[in-house]
Amino acid sequence: MPTEIKIPKLGLTMTEAILVEWSVGAGKAIAVDQIVCVIETDKVSLEVQSPAEGFMHPVAEAGSRVAVGEVIGYVAEDEAALAELQAREPAAASATGKAAAPATAPEPPEKAPEPPPSPAVKPDRRPGERIVATPAARKRSRELGVDLAEVAGSGPGGRIVLADVATAAEAAEDERYEGMYDFGSVAPESEMLTVEETVPIRGIRKIISRNMKLSLSSQAQLTLHTEASARGMRETRALFNTRLEEGQVPVPYNAILVKAAAAALRQHPRLNAVVDGRDIKIWKEIHIGMAMDFGRGLIVPKIRNADAKSIRVIADELGDLVERAQNQKLVPDELQGGTFTITNLGSWDIDGFTPINNFPESAILGVGRIVDKPWVREGAVVAEPRMALSLTFDHRIIDGALGARFLKTLKDRIEDTRLML
Amino acid sequence: MPDRILSSSAALAEALHEEMERDETIFIVGEDLVAHAGIFGQFKGIPEKFPGRIIDTPISETCIAGCGLGAAMTGMRPLVDFHFSDFVTCGMDELCNQAAKIRYMFGGQVKLPMVVWCPDGAGLRAAAQHSQSLESWFVHMPGLKVVIPSEPADVKGLIKAAIRDDDPVMFFQHKKLFAKEGPVPEEEYVIPLGQAAVKREGKDVSLLCYGSGYYLCVEAAEKLAGDGIEAEVVDLRTLKPLDMDTVAVSIQKTHRAVVVHEACRTGGFGSELAARIQDELFDELDAPVKRVGAKDFPIPFSPPMEDFVLPNVSDVLKAVHAVTYR
Numbered sequence: 001m002p003t004e005i006k007i008p009k010l011g012l013t014m015t016e017a018i019l020v021e022w023s024v025g026a027g028k029a030i031a032v033d034q035i036v037c038v039i040e041t042d043k044v045s046l047e048v049q050s051p052a053e054g055f056m057h058p059v060a061e062a063g064s065r066v067a068v069g070e071v072i073g074y075v076a077e078d079e080a081a082l083a084e085l086q087a088r089e090p091a092a093a094s095a096t097g098k099a100a101a102p103a104t105a106p107e108p109p110e111k112a113p114e115p116p117p118s119p120a121v122k123p124d125r126r127p128g129e130r131i132v133a134t135p136a137a138r139k140r141s142r143e144l145g146v147d148l149a150e151v152a153g154s155g156p157g158g159r160i161v162l163a164d165v166a167t168a169a170e171a172a173e174d175e176r177y178e179g180m181y182d183f184g185s186v187a188p189e190s191e192m193l194t195v196e197e198t199v200p201i202r203g204i205r206k207i208i209s210r211n212m213k214l215s216l217s218s219q220a221q222l223t224l225h226t227e228a229s230a231r232g233m234r235e236t237r238a239l240f241n242t243r244l245e246e247g248q249v250p251v252p253y254n255a256i257l258v259k260a261a262a263a264a265l266r267q268h269p270r271l272n273a274v275v276d277g278r279d280i281k282i283w284k285e286i287h288i289g290m291a292m293d294f295g296r297g298l299i300v301p302k303i304r305n306a307d308a309k310s311i312r313v314i315a316d317e318l319g320d321l322v323e324r325a326q327n328q329k330l331v332p333d334e335l336q337g338g339t340f341t342i343t344n345l346g347s348w349d350i351d352g353f354t355p356i357n358n359f360p361e362s363a364i365l366g367v368g369r370i371v372d373k374p375w376v377r378e379g380a381v382v383a384e385p386r387m388a389l390s391l392t393f394d395h396r397i398i399d400g401a402l403g404a405r406f407l408k409t410l411k412d413r414i415e416d417t418r419l420m421l
Numbered sequence: 422m423p424d425r426i427l428s429s430s431a432a433l434a435e436a437l438h439e440e441m442e443r444d445e446t447i448f449i450v451g452e453d454l455v456a457h458a459g460i461f462g463q464f465k466g467i468p469e470k471f472p473g474r475i476i477d478t479p480i481s482e483t484c485i486a487g488c489g490l491g492a493a494m495t496g497m498r499p500l501v502d503f504h505f506s507d508f509v510t511c512g513m514d515e516l517c518n519q520a521a522k523i524r525y526m527f528g529g530q531v532k533l534p535m536v537v538w539c540p541d542g543a544g545l546r547a548a549a550q551h552s553q554s555l556e557s558w559f560v561h562m563p564g565l566k567v568v569i570p571s572e573p574a575d576v577k578g579l580i581k582a583a584i585r586d587d588d589p590v591m592f593f594q595h596k597k598l599f600a601k602e603g604p605v606p607e608e609e610y611v612i613p614l615g616q617a618a619v620k621r622e623g624k625d626v627s628l629l630c631y632g633s634g635y636y637l638c639v640e641a642a643e644k645l646a647g648d649g650i651e652a653e654v655v656d657l658r659t660l661k662p663l664d665m666d667t668v669a670v671s672i673q674k675t676h677r678a679v680v681v682h683e684a685c686r687t688g689g690f691g692s693e694l695a696a697r698i699q700d701e702l703f704d705e706l707d708a709p710v711k712r713v714g715a716k717d718f719p720i721p722f723s724p725p726m727e728d729f730v731l732p733n734v735s736d737v738l739k740a741v742h743a744v745t746y747r
Binding site: 134135136137138139154155156161162163 | 676703704705706707708746
């Protein structure tokens with residue numbers, strides 16, 4: 001009696017899968033648990049193992065959609081059974097191409113061969129064979145730390161091109177952070193719920209997803225809240241913006257905040273650091289990232305060496321970064337290598353919040369809205385512009401008192417910007 | 422101010438009017454100029470407005486080139502009209518042995534502000550002796566500058582720069598492009614020699630071109646966009662001096678290059694450019710540099726055969742698909 005190979009149900013909501021490829025050709029001998037095919041759902045890719053020992057008779061075509069529980073092939077117990085199966089239903093064309101050996105007189109293997117090490121495409125090269133790659137692919141592989149020997153080439157004659165390196169780097173990244181985005185299917189199966197839309201987690205969403213998870217799972221994060229007067233900052237901004245020269249962009253609050261944070265970091269360098277293995281590495285440079293979102297996911301372009309730049313220069317750079325971020329003209333270098341981040345939700349009327357560190361950075365400043373509040377100044381109640389500040393930091397390396405001192409230093413500079421001179 | 426739509430001929434005439442108005446040492450010398458205002462109407466209005474500053478010569482390119490050479494050495498700014506670029510062969514000694522070298526041989530004591538105006542190119546069913554694209558001969562000649570505009574606005578801006586330049590400039594204009602129209606700025610402007618223009622931005626492949634090749638690339642880029650391939654069109658405009666910086670920026674972005682010109686491929690400018698790209702941008706390349714040019718034949722008189730020999734849009738598409746691997 002032939003054994004059926006069925007599509008397994010991998011999650012509560014799973015109803016179908018794509019049969020990506022047959023790993024074993026039609027008529028080939030197989031062992032129990034040997035990989036027979038690869039299937040893919042919108043969540044995972046999975047290798048299906050043989051339920052029995054015998055001879056392979058695949059019937060579903062690679063590339064087709066198959067329902068959960070559907071029979072996609074059979075394992076015949078012997079050659080006679082195989083011939084019977086073949087007579088009843090022809091083998092899938094997509095699996096016959098691989099069947100090098102004729103279906104007659106195959107030898108059943110003694111034991112299962114080693115399953116392939118990974119579903120990623122591995123190159124088929126002889127040992128010592130020269131690796132043919134374009135100069136750009138070689139350069140990119142050095143930059144990304146990708147070993148070309150592990151990359152399959154898709155160009156003419158197996159030439160490795162840029163796209164192959166990118167694919168390999170992504171596969172390596174996925175492997176490294178396996179489980180970082182995928183927790184299996186957890187969506188409840190209920191008649192009262194229907195999926196309106198399925199959005200695959202990939203591209204920028206995948207990176208954000210991974211970094212957020214890494215940030216919260218690897219650090220001990222704590223958030224302190226305080227409030228600062230925005231009067232000084234407002235006056236400083238007006239000072240610049242009433243004297244704009246032709247072609248100059250107005251100075252935004254964010255430029256002053258970047259400057260103030262850079263000055264405070266210079267004073268408390270421990271917040272400008274990263275935990276690297278068993279060491280705390282304190283950076284010499286202060287590169288402040290400014291969180292931005294233009295509807296295509298969170299991005300954090302950097303102001304380099306912000307402590308050495310004037311508010312005017314920072315304003316110009318921010319203006320340029322915002323413009324290019326909107327037009328998707330930022331290059332990857334501008335989004336990497338930060339040491340501290342500022343995220344400002346003031347324009348959405350948010351006050352204090354608990355930002356998550358921009359991994360692997362160790363601190364992030366959340367800025368709330370500026371709102372007039374009654375305030376006692378020189379014995380009288382006046383309307384005072386107040387602004388919430390939230391500092392999240394990695395408590396493993398930054399003690400509470402240090403975090404508080406940093407926030408105080410920062411607050412002083414925001415309230416009286418002359419301290420930054 | 423909105424740009425006006427002018428033909429290349431009109432743009433050239435306008436530039437010459439403005440320049441001759443500005444500088445009285447500028448004059449034009451060549452065959453059959455006064456009666457017809459140039460065989461392409463490119464000197465329209467000049468015989469009437471500047472009598473005596475547009476001069477007819479006997480049919481001798483040696484004489485025309487020699488006249489320009491002597492005048493330039495003695496303080497004038499001549500524009501030498503060669504009628505068809507094919508006839509430069511008759512002025513080769515004056516251009517290559519004299520004009521290109523004199524400023525150097527005299528230790529810089531003389532300047533040679535001469536523009537050699539050369540209508541070139543095929544496609545007019547004018548047969549092998551009136552259809553050539555010879556620019557790479559002059560790129561190979563130290564001492565000469567080589568300019569090849571494509572659009573009317575480039576014609577105007579570049580002829581002005583060529584006239585104002587103190588070295589001999591070979592100025593090639595494709596005969597089929599004289600009637601081609603395009604926007605030309607109202608205000609005064611000059612396009613410096615040695616400045617390429619990115620006329621269409623793209624991230625997948627750099628189409629490096631000039632003259633008539635530019636129009637092949639524009640059409641190809643449009644078609645490629647339909648296939649999801651974003652081609653960047655870089656109009657080189659000046660071959661010598663060459664704006665390698667703009668080429669480099671483009672290739673650093675796209676990692677793939679196709680050079681397109683009408684001149685035949687062997688020994689064409691594409692060979693020089695491809696060599697420089699592999700030399701200076703080797704690590705940026707994700708595919709060999711492809712060249713699109715005419716087949717190595719004298720241009721045939723038979724129209725189907727002429728079309729067969731000349732490069733076309735599908736040649737550009739083929740090259741792009743080869744370098745983008747899709």
